[in-house]
Amino acid sequence: MLAIIGGTGIYQLDGLEMTDTVEVATPFGAPSAGIVRGKMGNHDILFLARHGQRHQYLPHEVNYRANIFALKSLGATQILGISAVGSLDESIAPGDLAMPDQYVDWTRGRRAQTFFGDGVAVHVSTANPVSGALVSWVAGHASALGIKLHSGVTYACVEGPRLGTRAESHLLRQFGCHLVGMTNVPEAFLAREAQMCYATIGIATDYDCWMDDPDRHVQATEIFGLYKSSLDKVLQLLQRVLAEDRPAEETATRTALQYAMLTPQSALTDQQRDWFAVLLR
Template identity: 45%
Template sequence: MTETMIAVIGGSGIYEIDGLEDATWRTVETPWGAPSDQILTGALGGVKMAFLPRHGRGHVHSPTTVPYRANIDALKRLGVTDVISVSACGSFREEYAPGDFVVVDQFIDRTFAREKSFFGTGCVAHVSVAHPTCPRLGAACFEAAREAGITVHRGGTYLAMEGPQFSSVAESKMYREGWGCDVIGMTNMPEAKLAREAELCYASVAMVTDYDSWHPDHGTVDVTEIIRVLTGNADKARAMVRLLPGLLGADRAPCPHGCDRALDFAIMTAPDKRDPALLAKLDAVAGRVLGNAGH
């Protein structure tokens, strides 16, 4: 058994966790640069918690400039075991209405201007993201949202776009009708891929703010309306988060889906060919499998 530590990466409108005991904003340095902001740590219901505002307090980072590698590395360094992404999204489904939550379990990654891996020349690794979220953690998020009285949908495909502009009508219709996507957002990739490389369980809760641009009765995406819905969603998200410690508990068994062992067979580069400088940067993310090799 290890000790559970839940991290919430809060998207637009989510900048705090209510009721956090011994709450402290901590500066965490990483070899991948500075995270989006300081990380708020504390405890909730006897379970260690961490909160990271994805865009920084005051919303200073665009979806493209969020330092995804630094964020995931920093959480790993703090001892986080489970990462819950909470983010705003547009809906491609009539039944996924503004104000609803969707516990996402699949992604289509259309981002193109972001660093997507901790690994590279000098230490090549390939992890599986066939199932990019943790079913155990997703189930806990679904249950917490349901208990909080939120209209929540279990399962869905999230189209990750680069942004920062919203979709054209043609793009929106293609993602919805041609590709079968359920929601669209700008921030869950490469975040989910990096969490898998760091052997962290990851779940994504997408909070619907609008119908994107495909819906003939709702016009184009209106930021003013999005902000109004975001405010209500933020209250719901905090209610959901308050219930998670009780569902997950303080003691944590190994992940039944192997998220915490994702690197067991992933590293391809021969030990004598590994770059010591890159290995040093991977100390938190991959230290379990790399040990001191190459140092």
């Protein structure tokens, strides 16, 4: 099943034939909001508002573990996220869409980064953290619709909630990053720990603050203004892709825990075995 995590401005999904909303309790706390179950095109869909229904959670306050665990517990095996991003590359203009295939984690340790620890030792591979099949699926439909979408790019995730300094923006460019945002880490890595195929559609809202012209520097009001004007394009793209069969799941992702666990399952407590069994599905 496919889950969609909506970012800023996406608190519901137009075109989704809603069945019900589920309040899910997880061992990691409560998700950002109730999870909407429904149907869109040929797909059973789960939808979750990342920042809550009233956008009450800052990026570092989002309970990413609970969000991913809740989606997995309801049967999701693929995730498509939607996020606002700043562009660190002049070729990715404000209003363009971009789907990263790599991440640089520039957060500050304030977020719970993993399901594991406290007696459960697991080290998953995140060399290729994104589902190439999901990216190709979405990018192909964007091309058919004439929507500009960049792929093969790197997303730097910063802590926030403040917007970055020019020095930070230039440093991330030197790292080879093309996008900057605040929400895809640890979301993407937790999805891998849960053996879920993951990709995100980034909406470029600005050029961050690396350009010499101060008039091109990011302002929060401009971010949200351009982001909202781009949502129709994203929703049009979603309706198009969800009318088609979803791509196959990558075996490497769906078996990511097979060789990653060091602690014998026999050493787990009953509670640990219960939540670990959900990740293994």
